[in-house]
């Protein structure tokens with residue numbers, strides 16, 4: 001990604017005025033849409049390689065096969081499990097026999113990212129079928145690779161966004177609720193990150209300055225979440241697909257994805273660097289880290305136009321963290337807070353804000369968030 005960013009910088013270090021838009025080619029969402037998979041894949045290729053989470057294969061494998069067969073497609077099905085490492089992608093590639101002209105990823109974030117790795121290596125288009133709504137990864141071209149210790153080691157990238165994304169809300173509604181809660185945390189931050197990036201001199205994952213559409217969509221995304229988030233989570237716990245759940249799933253996967261790819265990321269996502277390896281916090285999903293990171297970003301930026309109290313009340317209402325203790329890092333030591341801040345300050349998006357985001361400033365913002373959680377101030 002660094003090379004893409006530098007590609008749009010001229011010799012004087014000034015970002016060119018070109019700005020680039022990214023989005024998936026097609027997006028379908030609704031209860032039962034999994035059964036349309038064959039028809040959608042047939043528009044993209046004739047010999048699909050299906051990379052599917054092994055547990056998801058047990059639940060939905062026969063439906064997937066039936067849908068692909070009904071469209072006249074003979075698929076090669078590769079069940080996967082475990083973390084997204086170079087080894088996991090290489091061993092999945094080893095199982096590929098013969099030619100495949102489209103890669104279909106089915107499952108949670110890990111299966112989809114392994115599928116993206118396979119698609120990137122084979123230079124094939126990709127179709128995403130998320131079975132949880134835990135983040136915006138299904139619509140995006142970027143995927144995250146981890147080392148054997150679970151640390152983010154590099155970002156990979158498909159040449160284009162997924163050709164199609166299929167989101168079966170009846171499947172999403174049956175997943176453990178922590179996934180949807182995580183998705184809400186990941187998506188809520190996008191509005192403030194896009195604003196941060198636009199107000200500063202930030203660069204999006206397209207390697208250009210943001211287009212207006214990123215912030216516009218991320219703002220609509222956060223409105224939907226603040227309006228329908230609590231109801232949607234209640235509905236998902238009950239396993240019911242309601243209009244509110246549909247709206248929130250669209251916000252979490254589609255709006256959040258377009259918002260971040262075109263609006264840019266900022267401090268909220270920088271904070272995930274340290275939290276994903278921190279004491280206790282490492283056990284929590286990405287969106288929980290982003291939610292806490294959002295509070296740190298808002299404390300750091302101290303933007304008069306943002307009602308931080310409203311954000312804090314919403315996070316509490318939907319079960320997202322507002323203090324490190326909520327991420328199982330109770331009574332954080334000075335060294336632990338410093339480690340979080342140093343990791344955040346080393347993330348590439350740290351430059352995407354208009355305020356000073358040095359490790360020292362981030363330490364002060366973390367302390368402020370912790371103190372406000374204790375006193376209820378905003």
Ligand SMILES: [Zn+2]
Pocket residue numbers: 135136186269286290
């Ligand atoms: Zn994210």
